[in-house]
Each structure stands twice: as structure tokens, then as C-alpha cells.
Amino acid sequence: MKHLLSINDLTKTEALDILNLSLEMQKVNSRDVKKLPALTGRTVANLFFEDSTRTRISFELAAKRLSADVINFTAKGSSISKGESLKDTVQTLEAMGVEALIVRHNYSGAANTIANSKWSKASVINAGDGTHEHPTQALLDALTIRQRIFGRDNLNDLSGLRVLIVGDILHSRVARSNILLLRTLGATVAVCGPATLIPEGIENLCDFVFYNLDEALGADFDAVMMLRIQAERMNSAFMPNAAEYSSGWGLGDSRFSKLNSKTLILHPGPMNRGLEISSAAADSEQSAILDQVTNGVAVRMAVLYKLLAQEQSNG
Amino acid sequence: MGNPLTIFRNVSLANGDFVDIAVQGNQILELGPKLSSQGAEIDCSGLIALQGFVDLHTHLREPGFEQSETILTGSRAAAMGGFTAVHAMANTSPVADNAAVVEQVFALGKSAGYVHVQPIGAVTKNLEGESLADLLKMNQSRAQVTVFSDDGKCVSDSLLMRRALEYVKAFGGVIAQHAQDPNLTVDAQMNESTLAFELGLTGWPSVAEEAIIARDVLLAEHVGSRLHVCHVSTAGSVEIIRWAKARGINVTAEVTPHHLLLTEDLVRDYDPVFKVNPPLRSNDDVQALRAAVADGTIDIIATDHAPHTADSKDCEWGQAAFGMIGLETAMSVAKTALVDTGLINWTRLEQLLSSNPANISGLARHGKPLSIGNPANITFINPQSKSIVNNYSQSKSSNNPYVGVELSGQVVHTLFEGVLTVKDGQIQELNNA
Numbered sequence: 001m002k003h004l005l006s007i008n009d010l011t012k013t014e015a016l017d018i019l020n021l022s023l024e025m026q027k028v029n030s031r032d033v034k035k036l037p038a039l040t041g042r043t044v045a046n047l048f049f050e051d052s053t054r055t056r057i058s059f060e061l062a063a064k065r066l067s068a069d070v071i072n073f074t075a076k077g078s079s080i081s082k083g084e085s086l087k088d089t090v091q092t093l094e095a096m097g098v099e100a101l102i103v104r105h106n107y108s109g110a111a112n113t114i115a116n117s118k119w120s121k122a123s124v125i126n127a128g129d130g131t132h133e134h135p136t137q138a139l140l141d142a143l144t145i146r147q148r149i150f151g152r153d154n155l156n157d158l159s160g161l162r163v164l165i166v167g168d169i170l171h172s173r174v175a176r177s178n179i180l181l182l183r184t185l186g187a188t189v190a191v192c193g194p195a196t197l198i199p200e201g202i203e204n205l206c207d208f209v210f211y212n213l214d215e216a217l218g219a220d221f222d223a224v225m226m227l228r229i230q231a232e233r234m235n236s237a238f239m240p241n242a243a244e245y246s247s248g249w250g251l252g253d254s255r256f257s258k259l260n261s262k263t264l265i266l267h268p269g270p271m272n273r274g275l276e277i278s279s280a281a282a283d284s285e286q287s288a289i290l291d292q293v294t295n296g297v298a299v300r301m302a303v304l305y306k307l308l309a310q311e312q313s314n315g
Numbered sequence: 316m317g318n319p320l321t322i323f324r325n326v327s328l329a330n331g332d333f334v335d336i337a338v339q340g341n342q343i344l345e346l347g348p349k350l351s352s353q354g355a356e357i358d359c360s361g362l363i364a365l366q367g368f369v370d371l372h373t374h375l376r377e378p379g380f381e382q383s384e385t386i387l388t389g390s391r392a393a394a395m396g397g398f399t400a401v402h403a404m405a406n407t408s409p410v411a412d413n414a415a416v417v418e419q420v421f422a423l424g425k426s427a428g429y430v431h432v433q434p435i436g437a438v439t440k441n442l443e444g445e446s447l448a449d450l451l452k453m454n455q456s457r458a459q460v461t462v463f464s465d466d467g468k469c470v471s472d473s474l475l476m477r478r479a480l481e482y483v484k485a486f487g488g489v490i491a492q493h494a495q496d497p498n499l500t501v502d503a504q505m506n507e508s509t510l511a512f513e514l515g516l517t518g519w520p521s522v523a524e525e526a527i528i529a530r531d532v533l534l535a536e537h538v539g540s541r542l543h544v545c546h547v548s549t550a551g552s553v554e555i556i557r558w559a560k561a562r563g564i565n566v567t568a569e570v571t572p573h574h575l576l577l578t579e580d581l582v583r584d585y586d587p588v589f590k591v592n593p594p595l596r597s598n599d600d601v602q603a604l605r606a607a608v609a610d611g612t613i614d615i616i617a618t619d620h621a622p623h624t625a626d627s628k629d630c631e632w633g634q635a636a637f638g639m640i641g642l643e644t645a646m647s648v649a650k651t652a653l654v655d656t657g658l659i660n661w662t663r664l665e666q667l668l669s670s671n672p673a674n675i676s677g678l679a680r681h682g683k684p685l686s687i688g689n690p691a692n693i694t695f696i697n698p699q700s701k702s703i704v705n706n707y708s709q710s711k712s713s714n715n716p717y718v719g720v721e722l723s724g725q726v727v728h729t730l731f732e733g734v735l736t737v738k739d740g741q742i743q744e745l746n747n748a
Binding site: 087116132176 | 504507508509510511512513514515516517518520584585586626629630631632633634
């Protein structure tokens with residue numbers, strides 16, 4: 001495995017490998033000295049063409065805990081704003097000897113483009129591309145669900161689990177990667193949102209589609225993932241206004257009070273409290289939102305380790 | 316009458332007859348089995364002679380985008396593809412929305428000398444979709460424009476489309492519509508489908524094409540004018556056009572070679588060489604388009620040859636330009652998709668690539684039967700040839716989606732107004748400077 005561009009790049013065995021390796025990384029992260037020498041002398045670049053503080057620092061921390069040298073390249077203040085092409089940027093980093101590119105980009109497929117090009121020999125990790133995928137987010141979500149429902153050291157797949165993803169499915173790379181990964185791991189996946197934000201052809205990729213959240217929640221899922229809703233969607237007539245979205249598809253206090261107390265609540269962050277999720281739901285015992293953040297570092301360590309250290313030794 | 320004769324020996328016509336064709340000057344002097352005339356001999360055993368091809372939809376990019384193509388390089392690519400006439404789309408810079416620009420394009424085509432370059436005029440000023448361009452003046456110019464199109468953009472305003480259809484009745488013009496509802500295709504990147512969702516690319520739904528075609532055929536019926544639909548790409552569009560024709564509406568339709576052979580699955584790796592507008596569709600659409608060509612619902616094959624520089628394709632999908640080149644491969648793609656599959660015969664292919672497009676445009680010297688006294692615009696094809704497409708092109712651009720694909724049939728000679736522009740598969744250097 002050289003790149004991680006899409007969940008489609010992973011077999012079930014490879015996905016489970018990463019989750020299980022993440023357990024080892026969690027142990028490292030719970031020690032006083034949170035560092036492994038695995039990537040000493042290796043150079044990793046965070047190549048971020050889109051603002052994302054959370055994902056960037058999560059990857060940065062993951063690489064540093066594996067002793068890699070990390071450089072951060074962000075579109076703001078770099079030559080991108082002066083009109084340099086992606087090709088030139090990637091070739092520049094290649095010429096400096098960067099071995100892994102962690103790419104966040106506003107265009108879908110940008111990470112694939114880099115990986116398929118002759119611009120660079122580096123491993124490419126997709127850290128979110130347009131409305132395509134965000135594979136490490138799906139991996140950390142799967143790990144979080146498995147640990148919270150089956151226990152910390154469980155090594156199994158997610159067979160038998162039922163997961164509901166709620167919100168802007170059309171524009172969500174988190175939803176895409178999660179649908180693919182959760183189903184690869186044996187879970188049943190349903191989506192729910194206003195029909196304007198449920199894409200054409202989704203029925204071929206997931207198990208159930210709901211337009212009504214109360215009906216969906218009545219079907220009793222093991223985990224409910226609330227997606228971030230973006231303000232600009234209101235302007236493009238996907239929905240009339242925030243209040244209407246919230247009343248139709250938000251996990252507000254009244255829906256939360258009726259929710260099965262065993263149902264796990266996830267959110268990829270950053271949250272719009274009071275819009276897609278209420279504070280009562282987000283801060284509850286059954287919320288796994290902070291676990292997701294913690295697990296993000298371990299999962300990204302596992303991915304970097306697998307792509308850079310294992311791939312190297314496999315020759 | 317002292318002009319030398321060139322005799323093309325032992326060639327098969329579309330109907331299967333074996334003949335010799337003797338050409339003098341720019342016309343066919345004799346045609347029949349085993350001519351006794353003497354002259355320069357070209358042995359055409361095993362070849363098929365068809366009426367020179369006519370492309371109703373070519374982007375030659377000049378003036379304004381000469382880094383992608385010029386009228387000369389595009390004309391050479393056209394000749395290599397067996398074309399003797401091409402229609403130059405209006406979306407140049409400046410836009411071909413007035414007599415001066417269309418006359419310039421016409422003159423540059425003439426001086427290049429490889430094909431007849433027939434300019435298409437813009438429907439609206441500067442392709443802005445707000446007011447009509449100088450349609451009459453373009454028609455009355457030396458270029459004698461009869462086909463008008465804002466191709467690349469849709470004439471989406473219903474009233475303006477109505478006016479355009481009405482206005483061209485004065486001189487027998489035709490409006491060639493790029494059918495794409497702009498509101499339904501904001502930032503659209505590929506066919507709207509499960510795959511588009513998976514790839515995170517904004518969908519270009521079939522309905523955005525079909526809704527405009529449905530509106531336009533009704534407008535054409537209402538005002539009694541003539542509509543041509545560019546690059547039909549969906550099964551639903553075919554049904555609407557079939558319905559319109561059955562109703563007696565004066566509509567013609569074209570399909571591109573790529574929509575007859577390629578499907579959206581090619582987009583999976585985000586290679587921008589497959590980024591085109593309208594987008595590659597599903598296999599069901601491809602099959603419906605092929606059937607529509609066979610049953611006459613679709614009248615012509617037109618290339619939508621759209622050259623782009625290497626830089627505008629060597630980048631992120633979302634950043635890349637729409638379009639693919641197609642002049643040199645058009646016949647081979649059509650043969651592979653339609654003739655080799657048994658859907659159509661050579662006579663039908665000749666209509667699709669020559670007489671029908673010439674009739675839509677009203678070209679006097681193209682699309683005429685290969686018979687005595689007619690213009691010597693002839694394409695000679697080796698139907699047996701099979702080859703893997705390579706990157707070689709006479710076009711200035713190389714955004715060719717067929718590289719590595721095996722296609723059948725090869726253009727061996729192209730005769731334009733009695734001049735061999737291509738001989739033995741090689742472009743000829745013309746001494747007409």
C-alpha cells in the first residue's frame with residue numbers, strides 16, 4: 001500500500017490492520033513519553049490548500065510522535081495565492097525530498113491527481129479532498145464505534161452494527177468515506193437528510209435512505225453520526241434557513257431525550273451547537289465526540305506507519 | 316481541358332460497387348468500372364471511397380486561443396480524419412458574432428487550404444445570451460453563415476431562443492443549440508450518478524439537457540423554424556427528439572464520437588482527458604445513442620473537436636478544461652461503435668459524416684454523391700486496418716481520450732477539391748502560400 005486516497009483502496013483486512021495497529025498507537029499515546037522512533041529521518045509534508053486546523057494538527061502530532069520531520073505548507077501565505085499550479089508545488093516539495101504528502105484540497109480528486117501523476121514519488125494521504133473523501137476520518141470513526149460499543153481491545157469487524165449518518169450527505173466527504181468503510185467492515189449504514197442534500201444514486205451505496213429524522217431514529221441505530229451543516233448551503237436553496245434545518249434534521253434536546261441511551265453520538269467537528277446538534281446531546285455520556293478527536297491521532301499514526309515504515313521494510 | 320487526370324483504381328463505393336474514379340481539377344470527370352483513361356494512377360485496392368466528411372462542430376480556436384489550435388493545424392487534423400469541410404465554432408476571442416470575424420475565419424481557412432472552413436456565427440452578442448448577434452450580416456458576408464450557435468453556452472433564455480429561431484427564417488438559417496440548463500448545472504463536473512457521488516464531483520443531470528431540448532423543439536414547432544441539437548448525450552434526449560420528428564418538427568440532431576464509445580466509468584481516476592461537456596454518460600445512454608443513430612433519430616456525427624493545452628489538462632480535475640480532440644479519430648470511432656457492431660452500413664455512415672451535415676449547413680460542394688461532374692471531395696478508407704491509437708496528432712493539442720485504445724478503419728487518402736491533402740496516411744504539404 002503506497003497511498004491512502006480513498007476507502008476503496010483498502011481491503012477489509014487492510015482496514016482492520018490499521019484499526020488494530022491504532023490500538024498499539026493508543027498505548028504509545030497514553031505513556032509519559034509519547035514517541036516512537038519509527039520514522040526518524042523521514043520527512044512528511046502537510047500540504048493544505050484549505051483551512052483545517054484540526055486535521056492538520058492531528059496529522060502533525062501523529063507524524064511527530066513517530067519521530068518524522070514535519071513541514072507545513074498551507075495555501076495562505078504560500079505561492080499558491082500567487083497562482084502557482086498544484087504541479088509546481090508538488091514538484092517543488094519532491095525536489096526537497098519529501099517522502100509523504102498529506103493533502104487537503106478543495107477539489108475532489110486532487111490527492112488522486114498527485115498520486116497518479118509523474119510529479120512526485122511520495123506517498124499521498126488524502127486528508128480531505130473537496131466533496132470526495134476523508135479516509136482517516138472514517139477510520140477514526142470506525143475505531144471509536146468499535147471501542148465504545150465492543151470494548152477497547154476488541155479486534156473484530158463491525159458486523160451486526162447499525163449506523164445512521166445525518167445531514168448534508170451530498171457535500172460530505174466524511175459521509176462518503178464512512179459509508180464505504182463501515183459497510184466494508186460489515187455494518188449496516190443508513191443516511192438521513194433533506195432530499196436536496198441526499199445525492200442521486202445513493203441507494204446503490206448504502207442500505208437505507210431516510211428523509212425524516214424521527215422515522216430514522218425510530219429504527220433504533222447503534223450509532224448516530226451528525227454531520228456539520230454549512231451556512232452557504234442555505235443560500236443555494238438546499239434548505240430555507242437554519243431554523244428549519246434544525247427543526248427537521250437537528251439532534252435537538254427533544255429528539256435527544258427520546259434517543260435510546262445506548263445509542264452512540266458522533267460528530268466529525270467542528271460542531272454548530274444548536275444547529276445540527278444540541279449541547280445536551282454533544283456533551284452527554286453517550287457522545288463519543290472527544291474520543292473521535294483522541295483516536296484521530298492514533299489512527300493517523302497507524303496510517304503513516306503502515307505507508308512509510310511497513311511499506312519500506314516490505315521492500 | 317489540358318489538366319492532368321488522376322485515376323483512383325479498384326475502389327469500392329459505400330454500396331459495394333467496384334469502380335475507378337478519374338479526377339480532373341476539382342471535379343470527378345469519370346467514374347465507372349475499369350476506366351480506360353490514362354493519367355496518374357493510384358491503386359486503391361481494398362479501400363472504400365466515401366464522400367468527403369463534413370464536421371458540423373469543430374473548435375479551431377483561432378482567433379484568440381492559438382496556443383491550443385490554429386485554423387491551419389485544425390485543418391490539417393481534419394484532413395487526416397478524412398474531412399473536406401469543417402464548421403468552426405463561434406466561441407473564439409473575439410467571438411464570431413459579426414461579419415468581420417466570420418470573414419477572417421473563412422479567409423484563414425481558405426489560405427490554409429486543407430478543408431473548406433465554414434464559420435458558425437454566434438447566436439447572441441459575445442455569447443452573453445442577452446441580445447442577438449448580427450445574424451443577417453454574417454449570413455450576407457463572404458462567409459455566408461447559415462448555422463448559428465452559442466456552443467459552449469446554452470441560449471437559455473426562452474424568449475431570446477424564440478427570437479433567434481424566428482429571425483433566421485429570413486435566410487434559411489438554423490440555430491444549433493448547446494442544450495444545457497445553466498441553473499441545473501452550476502459547477503457540474505461529470506454525469507450525475509452514483510459514481511459522481513462516490514467521486515465527489517458535482518453532477519450534470521440528464522434532465523438539464525432534456526428540458527432544454529423539449530423546450531426548443533416546442534419553440535421550433537411554434538414558430539415554424541429549424542433547430543439543430545448539438546452533441547446529444549442522453550437516452551432521454553433521444554426519446555424527445557424521436558417524438559419531435561414523429562410530430563413533424565423540423566429538428567436535426569448530432570452525436571459526438573466519444574458519446575458513442577466512452578462511458579463515465581473512465582472518470583474514476585480523475586484523469587482530465589475524460590473531462591468533457593456534455594459529460595460522458597452511462598452505458599445505457601451510449602446504447603440508446605447508437606440505436607438512435609441506426610434508426611435515423613440522430614442525423615449526424617460531429618466531433619466537437621476541442622483542443623486544449625497540456626497545462627489545462629495536467630492539473631486537478633476541477634481546475635481542468637472541458638473538451639477532447641476528435642477530428643483524426645472520428646471515423647474510426649464511428650466505425651468501431653456502429654459499423655463493426657452491425658448497427659449500420661457504410662451508406663449510413665456516409666450520410667452521418669457527409670451528406671447530412673452538408674445538408675443541414677447547405678454547403679454547395681460537399682456531401683454530394685460520388686458521381687460524374689460532382690466536386691472531387693473524397694475520403695478513402697482502409698476498412699481492414701486495426702490499430703492502437705497513439706499520441707501523434709496534427710492538432711496542436713494532445714487531449715486525446717483514445718490513446719491506447721484499439722480502433723478499426725483508417726483514413727488512407729483525403730481528396731479536397733481534387734487536391735490530395737492526405738496520401739497514404741500522411742499529411743501533404745500544400746504549396747499554396
